[in-house]
Amino acid sequence: MHTTQDLVLRGYGGFALHQRTPRRFQMRLDHIVVGDIGIAFLVNGPTLSYAVADKYQNRGFATQAVRLVVDWSFEELQLEKIVARVRISNIASQKVLGRAGFNVEQVERHIYLLERRNPKAAAA
Ligand SMILES: CC(C)(COP(=O)(O)OP(=O)(O)OC[C@H]1O[C@@H](n2cnc3c(N)ncnc32)[C@H](O)[C@@H]1OP(=O)(O)O)[C@@H](O)C(=O)NCCC(=O)NCCS
Numbered sequence: 001m002h003t004t005q006d007l008v009l010r011g012y013g014g015f016a017l018h019q020r021t022p023r024r025f026q027m028r029l030d031h032i033v034v035g036d037i038g039i040a041f042l043v044n045g046p047t048l049s050y051a052v053a054d055k056y057q058n059r060g061f062a063t064q065a066v067r068l069v070v071d072w073s074f075e076e077l078q079l080e081k082i083v084a085r086v087r088i089s090n091i092a093s094q095k096v097l098g099r100a101g102f103n104v105e106q107v108e109r110h111i112y113l114l115e116r117r118n119p120k121a122a123a124a
Pocket of ligand 1: 049050051052053056057058059060061062063064084085086087090091092093095096
């Protein structure tokens, strides 16, 4: 049994996610905090959000973080799906989500609503 202070999801190259609250993690490169990621239960379902500090962008950290949190939330939280809302202009975030297996499910005025289903969840 772990607490929210000591769960660490390890990536590669010194990158890891340190759990800070039940569903939010700090992204760290060795001991430096480089970003934040988590899941909130919102109207469209469990919703992923994340950010990487400007000087650490384009080094694959969001890509690693999203994959780690998706795998963790399917295994540990047993979520059936995760959604993300992304501005249509935010190409970097769409790349990150596409690489983690998210697909566009809805288009709003300036926003894509993307979804990734848990392959182990029973078909709805
Ligand atoms: C979106 C964000 C989290 C991406 O983080 P990151 O660690 O830089 O992401 P990665 O390095 O894993 O991947 C980004 C990819 O987008 C590419 N990219 C970045 N800016 C781009 C642009 N303007 N046009 C096209 N591609 C772009 C990068 O080259 C990289 O692709 P590559 O690995 O094929 O080279 C970061 O830009 C950020 O924090 N933005 C502000 C907050 C935000 O938008 N959060 C997401 C809300 S849904």
